[in-house]
Amino acid sequence: MQLIAAFINRAIMQGTPLLFGATGEIVTEKSGNLNLGIPGIMYIGAISGVIGAFFYENSGYFIPAVGIMIALLSCLIGSLLASLIYCFLTITLRANQNVTGLALTTFGVGFGNFFGGSLIKVTKSEVPYLSLSDTGNAFSATLPFAKSLGWFGKMFFSYGFLVYVAIVFAVLASLFLNKTRMGLHLRAVGENPATADAAGINVSRYKYFATCAGGMIAGLGGLYFIMDYMGGIWANDGFGDRGWLAIAIVIFAIWRPALAIPASYLFGALYILFNYLPLPMPMIPILQMLPYVITIVALVITSIRKKRENQPPASLGLSYFREER
Amino acid sequence: MNKEQQFAATPEKKQHVQWIHITKRDNISFQKGLLIRAIAILAALVVCAIITVVFTGSNPISVYGTMFKGAFGKGRFLVTIHNLSILLCISLAVTPAFRMRFWNIGAEGQALIGGLATAIVMFNLHSKAPLWVLIPLMLISALVAGAIWGVIPAIFKAFWKTNETLFTLMMNYVAIQLVEYFLKIADKNGSNSVGPYLLGDGIPNLFGVQYLFNILVVVVLTGLLYVYLKYSKHGYEISVVGESENTARYVGINVKKVIIRTMILSGLLCGLTGFLIVGGASHAISSNSVGGQGFTAIMVSWLGKFNPLYMILTALLIVFMGRGADEISTIFGLTKSFSDIITGIILFFIIGCEFFIRYQIHFNHRKKMTEEKEEA
Numbered sequence: 001m002q003l004i005a006a007f008i009n010r011a012i013m014q015g016t017p018l019l020f021g022a023t024g025e026i027v028t029e030k031s032g033n034l035n036l037g038i039p040g041i042m043y044i045g046a047i048s049g050v051i052g053a054f055f056y057e058n059s060g061y062f063i064p065a066v067g068i069m070i071a072l073l074s075c076l077i078g079s080l081l082a083s084l085i086y087c088f089l090t091i092t093l094r095a096n097q098n099v100t101g102l103a104l105t106t107f108g109v110g111f112g113n114f115f116g117g118s119l120i121k122v123t124k125s126e127v128p129y130l131s132l133s134d135t136g137n138a139f140s141a142t143l144p145f146a147k148s149l150g151w152f153g154k155m156f157f158s159y160g161f162l163v164y165v166a167i168v169f170a171v172l173a174s175l176f177l178n179k180t181r182m183g184l185h186l187r188a189v190g191e192n193p194a195t196a197d198a199a200g201i202n203v204s205r206y207k208y209f210a211t212c213a214g215g216m217i218a219g220l221g222g223l224y225f226i227m228d229y230m231g232g233i234w235a236n237d238g239f240g241d242r243g244w245l246a247i248a249i250v251i252f253a254i255w256r257p258a259l260a261i262p263a264s265y266l267f268g269a270l271y272i273l274f275n276y277l278p279l280p281m282p283m284i285p286i287l288q289m290l291p292y293v294i295t296i297v298a299l300v301i302t303s304i305r306k307k308r309e310n311q312p313p314a315s316l317g318l319s320y321f322r323e324e325r
Numbered sequence: 326m327n328k329e330q331q332f333a334a335t336p337e338k339k340q341h342v343q344w345i346h347i348t349k350r351d352n353i354s355f356q357k358g359l360l361i362r363a364i365a366i367l368a369a370l371v372v373c374a375i376i377t378v379v380f381t382g383s384n385p386i387s388v389y390g391t392m393f394k395g396a397f398g399k400g401r402f403l404v405t406i407h408n409l410s411i412l413l414c415i416s417l418a419v420t421p422a423f424r425m426r427f428w429n430i431g432a433e434g435q436a437l438i439g440g441l442a443t444a445i446v447m448f449n450l451h452s453k454a455p456l457w458v459l460i461p462l463m464l465i466s467a468l469v470a471g472a473i474w475g476v477i478p479a480i481f482k483a484f485w486k487t488n489e490t491l492f493t494l495m496m497n498y499v500a501i502q503l504v505e506y507f508l509k510i511a512d513k514n515g516s517n518s519v520g521p522y523l524l525g526d527g528i529p530n531l532f533g534v535q536y537l538f539n540i541l542v543v544v545v546l547t548g549l550l551y552v553y554l555k556y557s558k559h560g561y562e563i564s565v566v567g568e569s570e571n572t573a574r575y576v577g578i579n580v581k582k583v584i585i586r587t588m589i590l591s592g593l594l595c596g597l598t599g600f601l602i603v604g605g606a607s608h609a610i611s612s613n614s615v616g617g618q619g620f621t622a623i624m625v626s627w628l629g630k631f632n633p634l635y636m637i638l639t640a641l642l643i644v645f646m647g648r649g650a651d652e653i654s655t656i657f658g659l660t661k662s663f664s665d666i667i668t669g670i671i672l673f674f675i676i677g678c679e680f681f682i683r684y685q686i687h688f689n690h691r692k693k694m695t696e697e698k699e700e701a
Contacts, residue, residue: 093680103672110665117660285505
């Protein structure tokens with residue numbers, strides 16, 4: 001039981017950045033914007049939070065609650081600015097979404113590693129990473145009674161607050177998309193912007209709103225990974241390809257935030273499964289290939305079955321110009 | 326007239342004045358398009374210079390001097406040209422698919438799997454077979470591997486309309502993990518790259534010049550692809566399918582066949598790039614062998630308007646900025662990722678400027694509008 005509890009615990013912690021990224025990307029894609037810049041935005045969100053926390057920690061005194069607020073705020077601002085670059089280029093200037101997104105990912109990963117690397121140099125540390133243990137501890141603080149509840153506490157209560165925030169966001173996004181009028185409008189914009197426009201919906205405003213909100217949610221995923229999962233340690237390229245996994249989850253969860261919750265934890269579990277199985281070394285990459293393979297299978301199955309409610313938003317990846325029919 | 330004045334007088338019926346009116350341009354003269362792009366690149370260079378100056382504290386002219394030296398200085402030129410030809414090769418590979426509006430963003434994986442096939446052949450045969458057997462075998466296996474990686478998403482796209490962007494994206498990571506698997510089998514020490522000591526020496530230098538083989542292959546390929554896309558029946562069919570699948574079907578083009586055939590070609594050329602990288606240059610393979618160039622290629626191809634000749638220029642710009650920024654980061658002790666930031670900024674500007682080429686902006690001045698009204 002202890003081992004299973006520990007495994008589930010790690011899987012959920014691995015899945016949380018993916019859940020943030022996937023929720024953000026779903027909200028974005030529902031507006032018809034295929035934001036392939038999400039991996040970059042997650043890097044930018046993470047490093048912005050790190051920069052904020054770095055200056056606060058070096059200012060002399062440290063109050064955990066303030067540290068959390070500063071890291072959160074700078075993370076949100078960073079990812080908002082990055083999303084605005086994408087919005088401006090694809091919505092206002094109607095640039096190609098794939099190209100813009102990939103450029104943003106190049107930029108974002110470079111941005112993260114550049115400032116991360118520069119901060120490491122500033123601290124003149126001998127190890128190739130930057131440690132913000134105070135903020136890290138503040139982020140990963142768990143409920144006080146978690147330890148006393150044994151395996152039950154470990155499975156459900158032994159996480160930093162962002163793990164629960166991720167779940168709340170996914171549920172809220174699901175409610176927003178399916179139960180509110182604004183959510184309906186947003187989906188209309190993603191399915192057929194011309195019709196939405198004719199119905200009096202401000203297409204650009206919805207696209208901007210969804211892409212920026214989605215980017216900010218995704219940015220929190222990057223921050224969670226550094227502050228909670230890594231305990232406040234930034235290492236260059238440490239975030240890895242999790243951004244792309246988040247995009248994979250969007251497909252696997254057939255564009256539903258509620259389904260993204262179990263999907264993220266499943267992918268998180270697959271990510272760390274090799275630690276718990278007695279596998280020969282060469283088999284580890286095969287295991288890590290699984291998330292992508294099952295995503296492909298899910299994509300193929302949804303497209304062959306052609307169930308209308310399981311399709312990607314119909315105008316996904318296309319920019320909208322009113323006078324172009 | 327009377328009615329109109331009444332409307333203007335009532336405050337609730339405030340007339341909505343659009344300050345900016347955007348229309349699509351029918352066509353733009355070549356010079357004007359060039360001018361807009363030149364302005365965008367210039368603006369990008371200025372922004373990059375400002376950023377560089379902020380981080381290095383040296384004056385902008387010397388910054389670009391350093392960059393130029395980094396890219397074209399003594400001993401650098403050949404490497405720059407080689408980097409250019411590899412990036413160009415993979416950009417050429419994705420171009421036929423893009424002209425068909427098939428968003429193949431899996432070039433990274435297709436090239437990597439081609440490189441992997443090359444490496445497997447080298448690993449098993451380099452000490453057993455003579456070069457004239459080995460090299461064709463490497464080439465063929467790379468081409469086949471790349472084509473397979475490219476055609477799988479194409480088949481699903483052709484028959485079931487499976488989203489190709491997401492499919493090809495996922496295939497990249499399958500390819501990366503396959504390379505990791507090979508590395509773990511080939512090298513028992515668990516290193517993350519396998520080099521010439523296990524793979525042999527690959528393609529020898531032509532006339533004693535390093536990389537010459539690769540460069541020549543890409544030069545020939547650029548010409549061939551230009552002709553194929555512009556003057557062949559296949560190229561024409563690709564363009565028609567890209568413009569409108571319905572039109573293509575109506576004029577009797579077999580759309581499924583064109584999609585599959587074009588993606589085989591695209592994958593084939595990606596595989597060729599992998600062959601050039603592993604067999605012709607590094608003689609080593611790691612999961613980072615293609616190094617993100619599969620993604621950069623998408624931008625090169627798009628910025629070059631899917632025209633192989635323009636793509637030489639866009640690839641050159643990106644390679645120059647990358648090499649130059651690398652030089653700056655070494656000299657001034659910045660982190661290597663500096664070049665990614667610079668490349669990103671340049672890309673943003675060029676992506677943005679396409680808008681001014683495709684659309685025309687009219688500014689409506691309030692004065693003018695009231696004058697027009699009075700005239701009416």
